[in-house]
Amino acid sequence: MTPVLRARLSWLHRWTALVAGWIVFAIFFTGTLSLFDAELTRWMQPESAEILPEQPLSDQALEHAMQILRDDERQGKPSAFLSLPSARDPLLHIFRYDGHALIGPALNPRDGRLIATRQTEGGAFFFNFHYTLRLPSPWGEYLVALTTFFLSLLILSGVLLHLSRLIPDYFTLRLHAATPRCLLDLHVLTGTAMLPFHIMITWTGLFLLGNIAFPLISHDAAPLPPAVVEHHHLPTFLLAPLVHKTERLTGNAVTYILFSAEHIAIYSLRPDSLSIHDTPMTFDNVTGQAVAPPPPDRVERAEALLTGLHMAHTMGPVLRWLWFLGGLAATVMVASGLVFHTARRRASARQLTSPRLERLNAGIMSGLVFASLAYLWTNRLIPYDWKDRSMLEITTLFVLWGSTALLAFGLPRAVLWSVPLALTALAGLGIPLLDLLTGPSHLWRHSLFLSVDAVCALTGLAALSGALWMRPRT
Known part of the structure; x- marks a missing residue:
């Protein structure tokens, strides 16, 4: 690859990420959660635990x-x-x-x-947000489709930039290196390790969104x-x-x-x-x-396969957990890439808008994870018979997400990441205790409730580790 072509691909990769990166992060994060939307809804309706x-x-x-x-x-x-x-x-x-x-x-x-x-709304909220961003139809679908197209450009340019080191990048992660180097390793590792999944989920999503916005197949x-x-x-x-x-x-x-x-x-x-x-x-x-x-034609069979590969609704638990890990890898890939960009600009003293981007990174990305955990807290803390409690849960999520983003602009740079990540850690680690105190006594005998509690606690531990790792580096 010539230096000129590499420079152009790097420019395309960098600026496409700056334009669409935060939306891509939100799409990947909520899409990953929506793989278990039915399970999340059951957790948020503990009254249904009596039904086996x-x-x-x-x-x-x-x-x-x-x-x-x-x-x-x-x-x-x-x-x-x-x-x-x-x-x-x-x-x-x-x-x-x-x-x-x-x-x-x-x-x-x-x-x-x-x-x-x-x-x-339970887990259905994440499913709906994943492809509409909670915007009125069809504008939400249009925006997500456009963002998915940008994502396909990001994946293509990223693969071409790292093509010569695709195999070595599977085994490279230097946690004790300088922050930009470590973030780049994490970005490339999560990108290459699950590359087939990233390509599949992007192009099937682009097909499905295109079919929603511009229907090609009519059904009775x-x-x-x-x-x-x-x-x-x-x-x-x-x-x-x-x-x-x-x-x-x-x-x-x-x-x-x-x-x-x-x-x-x-x-x-x-x-x-x-x-x-x-x-x-x-x-x-x-x-x-x-x-x-009428029997389904080949186009309808192909659509059914693409839909199944993207949504994973009919897959068994093993494949659905594999898709979940792929979604987590994609989410980390996007987050580490965005943070790497601001860290590299800061290290090279090219300030410009870098401080604002750094604060937006911390507020938007950690804020969404924190607000999603708070969504579960709100579900259990709002009185059972509260009027419009479903809308109150969702409103609380967006208010906390926006508040975390605003908080990032008021925090000293030394604690820019550690504060929102610490809030996320508290919210995640507290979910099992919340479930124990607010749910019926027999909940702990159900593997579903234990699984949701465990994933939330692991998220809290990951956020705590991130806060401890980021603090000396900021």
Whole structure:
């Protein structure tokens, strides 16, 4: 590679990161959390802990859910769909899309009894933020799609810059070197060690966002979010026989059921699959007779594979944890690259806007991690019956994130990183104690709650280590 080409690639890599880096960090961080969105929602609704994943769905519970839907229809409520129990979420849900997340009551799959869970978006907040940044549609999707395009440029230019040292970079991390050198090692290591994952997740995300913003594939019944259709279209016959027929013909458990004016679409997904292949069994809304849907073409099969690879919703726990580690590596890659840029400018005495960028780095990146942990704290501390508690949780997250960013501009440079990281450490390490004090006594017998508590505590330990490591270097 000629020096001129290297200089141009370095310029492209540096300035693309400055333009899109903070948004890329937020996208990667929230996307990583959204891999376990259902588990986070269950943690944030501890009242549902009494329902075990192995509990089967009864015909009585399904019919009770249908009766609730019919009552809602008579009252003029927007259309809804049913989400059936699964290994990740053992509850029977009646979901409506509110513009940001799927909300609605939860039912006991054994008898259809309503479970009084606290109002929260739970992990769905991170899923929605990941591809909309919580901005109005379609502007959020447009911005994330543009940012993902910048990310593809970052990965391409980064690979070309380090192509000659791709293998040695797998084994290079000098923690005791000067700050810029150590940060560069960390940036390159997390980039090269999970490079296939970074490329896959970027290009599948770009495809999915492009398909949301500029749809290329039309579907007769798109599952998420369900469209609001006219009322008085719910079937009056029993739904359970159709569910059993679908499971018998497909060999897979039913995951959700959608209703339209003419048809009932019953979806089943193959577990532990890379592809979200969700062609439904369709039944007539009046007679209950099966209606043969058109077979999926190659484009739709490719879309199902790309969607499954990106979202990992149908993957088994091992692959989903591997995707989680890949997301963490991507998040660290972006963070270390942004901090490296300001550290190098400071070391070379090229100040200009470097102090402001350094404070923005500390406030935005550590602030998002701290605010996300505080989101869990807020969920447990707000009174159960507080009005609009779900919106209060989200508002608190954004207020704390913004406050941490502002705090970074008022802190002495010597504690610029150590203070927000110390707050993050306290929030993370305190989650297990919070869970013990505010949850029912039997929570600690559930592996899901223990897993969330453990990950939060590990995040706190990582933040504490970062605070101790950064303080003498700032």
